[in-house]
Amino acid sequence: MxxxxxxxxxxxxxxxxxxxxxxxxxxxxxxxxxxxxxxxxxxxxxxxxxxxxxxxxxxxxxxxxxxxxxxSYDTSKNGSGSSVGSVAVSGSAWTxxxxxxxxxxxxxxxxxxxxxxxxxxxxxxxxxxxxxxxxxxxxxxxxxxxxxxxxxxxxxxxxxxxxxxxxxxxxxxxxxxxxxxxxxxxxxxxxxxxxxxTPEILAGLAYEQIKVPGTEVTLSPEGTTKVNLSTWAWLEKGDFQPVSVTASLDTPGLNIQATTTATPVALKLEPGTDDATTFPASGECQINDDGSIGEPYAKGKADETPPCGITYLRSSGDGTYRLRATITWDITWTGTGGAGGDLPDGTFGNDQEVTVQEIQSVNR
Structure with missing residues (x-):
């Protein structure tokens, strides 16, 4: 009492x-x-x-x-466009x-x-x-x-x-x-x-505001491929660049800020079926030095193994396989007073439909 x-x-x-x-x-x-x-x-x-x-x-x-x-949030260096979305925390219970x-x-x-x-x-x-x-x-x-x-x-x-x-x-x-x-x-x-x-709390709030572009990859053959035929997958350089958001607290009592930056590091391909082989075997295609991912298909490469791609082993029948392409983003932050560090990786991906047909042969 x-x-x-x-x-x-x-x-x-x-x-x-x-x-x-x-x-x-x-x-x-x-x-x-x-x-x-x-x-x-x-x-x-x-x-x-x-x-x-x-x-x-x-x-x-x-x-x-x-x-x-x-x-307040400065999103002028954030991702833009109709396909952007928020990253999901990857491999961590952090929120x-x-x-x-x-x-x-x-x-x-x-x-x-x-x-x-x-x-x-x-x-x-x-x-x-x-x-x-x-x-x-x-x-x-x-x-x-x-x-x-x-x-x-x-x-x-x-x-x-x-x-x-x-x-x-x-x-x-x-x-x-x-x-x-x-x-x-x-x-x-x-x-x-x-x-x-603290700046670290602001960095976590800025993480929540990060927007990254969608990840529809270019395929060759496009849309429809054949069983046991390598499908090349790539993203052109410049498609994915680092993005950032700055969160600031500016009051008479305290003035601090933090900038959270997301940098693309890898593309993961999930074929949509177990009857497929990915290249590399892990399905994770690293980003090249020029910012591109994979390599565009060119005439004469039909018998080569793509640096980033898929080989489907079974027809999709009357339907399609849902290929998921997900970019992993490395998340870091810097803040007032020289503070900074790493935050958990983020991921964002898109699905695209792929039709896989049997190769037709003619017997004479």
Whole structure:
């Protein structure tokens, strides 16, 4: 039991009850009010469409909530075109960050939002007593308790940090940071706590934004091939180049960034049937020095083994085989302060239909 005669379980029930009601007050994220707006903004660029200016802070529209919406993405060096898609993590259980702690509010913003949340709940006769009590306790912690008057006298010295959810992560993982209440951090410092925003976390978020081109390979013979006839497969040089995305956090409290780069390293061919032989035997064709993959078929090479290709051993009958061509991308990152390293490889592929016919012979 706490000093007010309420058990921790009761306090937790009050918090969860308020979260379920989805009260639209931005400030009290982890204790009393879990805001739907935060989920919509987390990890993405701020919507600048609103032009209404707050009279107290001088900030316009959604700029009022500095939040992690300050994370922006430079995708100018990303893949483009109608066939692009996101890479899938290969050979690893790694996933992009599900949640993190980041600077979200100036002292003025936090005070304004907390007071607004308190007035909304305390003034609503339909709110249960435990909800009004939880709101009061949260307000007092920052107004007259552990902190004094929301640190308004330190307005230019730091920011309030809070939990941010990655809306792309599974619900149980992205709420893992919600147990920690908002806390004060001096400008330019990164708190020594788990999941505090770092260049490496930004690199993981940039990974999520990477787009790479599709991988429809050129085949010879094209579309229709023959049983036991080598089918050459290749991609021209210039079809696949490194792509990158830069994620940046730029707030008065912290300014960091990270660039995640995907570099193509190999093409894997999966014939769509076990009745086939791939070249090389592994089905993995390495990228040549000039950026091409495999080698175009040329007249006179019919009896040669292709450096990248397939020989089908059985007819596809009245149907087709679904050839899958997948590019493996090596993923690396660099960030503020010389940080950097490797992230798990990513893959992206496309399917294309191949018809395989028996070679017809005529007996005389």
């Amino acid at each position: 706490d000093g007010r005669g309420r058990s921790g379980a009761e306090r937790g029930d009050a918090v969860q009850g308020l979260r379920r009601r989805g009260l639209a007050v931005v400030g009290v994220v982890t204790a009393v009010l879990l805001v739907p707006a935060q989920n919509a903004f987390a990890g993405g660029p701020t919507d600048k469409s609103s032009t209404e200016t707050d009279t107290e802070t001088g900030l316009k529209g959604d700029d009022l909530y500095a939040k992690a919406t300050a994370i 992009p960050p599900a949640c993190w702690y980041a600077p979200q509010w100036t002292a003025e913003q936090f005070a304004k939002e907390t007071e607004a949340g308190y007035k909304e709940i305390s003034g609503d006769a339909n709110q249960p007593a435990h909800a009004r009590s939880a709101s009061y306790e949260f307000r007092q912690m920052y107004k007259d308790g552990e902190y004094k008057n929301y640190n308004l006298d330190k307005q230019d010295e730091g920011m309030w940090w809070g939990a941010v959810e990655n809306p792309n992560a599974p619900i149980l993982k992205r709420t893992a940071c919600n147990s920690k209440l908002p806390f004060w951090v001096e400008n330019g410092e990164t708190p020594d706590i788990e999941n505090a925003i």
